[in-house]
Amino acid sequence: xxxxxxxxxxxxxxxxxxxxxxxxxxxxxxxxxxxxxxxxxxxxxxxxxxxxxxxxxxxxxxxxxxxxxxxxxxxxxxxxxxxxxxxxxxxxxxxxxxxxxxxxxxxxxxxxxxxxxxxxxxxxxxxxxxxxxxxxxxxxxxxxxxxxxxxxxxxxxxxxxxxxxxxxxxxxxxxxxxxxxxxxxxxxxxxxxxxxxxxxxxxxxxxxxxxxxxxxxxxxxxxxxxxxxxxxxxxxxxxxxxxxxxxxxxxxxxxxxxxxxxxxxxxxxxxxxxxxxxxxxxxxxxxxxxxxxxxxxxx
Numbered sequence: 001x002x003x004x005x006x007x008x009x010x011x012x013x014x015x016x017x018x019x020x021x022x023x024x025x026x027x028x029x030x031x032x033x034x035x036x037x038x039x040x041x042x043x044x045x046x047x048x049x050x051x052x053x054x055x056x057x058x059x060x061x062x063x064x065x066x067x068x069x070x071x072x073x074x075x076x077x078x079x080x081x082x083x084x085x086x087x088x089x090x091x092x093x094x095x096x097x098x099x100x101x102x103x104x105x106x107x108x109x110x111x112x113x114x115x116x117x118x119x120x121x122x123x124x125x126x127x128x129x130x131x132x133x134x135x136x137x138x139x140x141x142x143x144x145x146x147x148x149x150x151x152x153x154x155x156x157x158x159x160x161x162x163x164x165x166x167x168x169x170x171x172x173x174x175x176x177x178x179x180x181x182x183x184x185x186x187x188x189x190x191x192x193x194x195x196x197x198x199x200x201x202x203x204x205x206x207x208x209x210x211x212x213x214x215x216x217x218x219x220x221x222x223x224x225x226x227x228x229x230x231x232x233x234x235x236x237x238x239x240x241x242x243x244x245x246x247x248x249x250x251x252x253x254x255x256x257x258x259x260x261x262x263x264x265x266x267x268x269x270x271x272x273x274x275x276x277x278x279x280x281x282x283x284x285x286x287x288x289x290x291x292x293x294x295x296x297x298x299x
Contacts, residue, residue: 020257021257021259024243024245024257024282024283043104067108067110067113067114068113068114068115068116068150068286068287069101069105069113069114069115069116070085070116070117070118071097071098071101071115071116071117071127071130071131071134072090072093072094072097072117072118072120072127072130073090073094073118073120074086074118075087075088075089075090075091075118076088076090076118076119077089077090077118077119077120077121077122078119078121078187078188078189078190079188079189080177080186080187080188080189080190081185081186081187081188081251081252082177082186082214082217082244082247082251082252083247083251084247084248084251085118089122090118090120090122093123093127093130095130097130097134098130098133098134098136098137099137101134101137101138102134102137102138102140102141102142103141105138105141105142105145106141106142109142110142110145111144111145111146112145112146112147112148113138113145113146113147113148114147114148114149114150114173114286114287115131115134115135115147115148115149115150115169116149116150116151116286117130117131117151117152118152119152119189120152121155121189125154125157125159125160125163126152126154126155126157126160127152128151128154128157128159128160128161128163128164129163131149131151131163131164131167132163132164132166132167135147135149135164135167135168135169136167146170146171147169147170147171148169148170148171148172148173148210148287149164149169149171149172149173150173150174150175150286150287151164151172151173151174151198152174153174153190153191153194153195153198154198155194156191156194156197156198158201161198161201161202162205165202165205165207169207170208171207171208171209171210171238172202172207172208172209172210173209173210173211173212173238173286174195174198174199174202174209174210174211175195175211175212175213175286176192176195176196176211176212176213176227176231177190177212177213177214178213178214178217178219179213179219179220179223179224179226179227180192180223180227181219181223182217182218182219185217185252186217186252195211196230196231196234197234199211199231199234199235199236200234200235203234203235203236203237204235208237208238209234209235209236209237209238210236210237210238210239210240210286211231211236211238211239211240212239212240212241212242212284212285212286213227213240213241214241214242214243214244215241215242215243215244215258215262215263215266216243216244216245216254216255216256216257216258217244217252217254217255218255224266225269228266228269228270228273229273231275232270232273232274232275236275237275237276237277238275238276238277238278238279239270239275239277239278239279239280240278240279240280240284240285240286241263241266241267241270241278241279241280241281241284242280242281242282242283242284242285243257243258243263243282243283243284257282258282259282260281260282263280263281263282263284264280264281266278266280267279267280
């Protein structure tokens with residue numbers, strides 16, 4: 001079944017520094033929960049994607065005692081056109097990171113965490129072993145904390161994917177980020193087909209799977225519908241759809257700010273395709289309300 005959505009005319013391209021519409025305004029980070037997490041993250045020399053990627057929801061998530069930790073350093077081997085994380089050549093591998101991460105999570109008594117990472121294409125397994133070790137260390141110390149992993153594509157390495165799955169995270173997430181036509185501009189070192197194959201492999205292994213993408217990069221309505229169909233075809237459980245925001249003048253410009261009503265229509269369309277949950281809205285990010293999604297999947 002296809003729900004026809006209106007094709008909206010793209011206005012003049014806008015940027016991060018143009019006045020944002022009211023629906024994209026968020027409160028500044030602060031409060032006891034935020035301050036405590038910030039202190040322990042700094043103390044344990046950890047990285048969070050909440051800060052590195054300048055997520056607009058950091059205040060909300062940290063106050064809910066939910067956080068997204070970025071492992072394997074803060075330098076990425078890829079240069080995606082939308083991402084604020086530093087690009088370059090990573091040096092070394094911190095084998096003690098899983099222990100420090102688990103200790104910080106135990107002190108914070110977090111209820112749900114998302115583990116993600118930069119791309120480490122120079123490593124044979126893309127860093128999969130550190131993902132698995134981190135999950136196991138967290139399990140030792142915080143047994144009632146649910147874990148979601150947001151993994152890179154591991155360059156199609158199935159053994160690396162299995163290494164992560166064998167550690168049994170509650171949710172396996174890998175973002176497709178945008179429609180296939182825009183990959184060369186948005187994800188020049190990635191493959192749309194490879195990302196779909198990863199999600200399908202994970203699903204066939206019994207994982208609860210999740211993926212997300214952005215609007216506002218020049219995609220068309222039919223392309224978004226087809227993307228959602230592709231994700232449904234590989235058995236995806238959870239889809240997240242959010243507004244792209246340009247992090248710096250050097251990154252891709254925002255083609256348009258998508259109104260909340262259009263996000264709601266995509267949520268309705270996605271629901272007809274059989275996803276267990278669709279999170280769709282201007283401020284939605286991969287880890288937005290991830291704690292609620294995990295609880296929903298486990299009940």
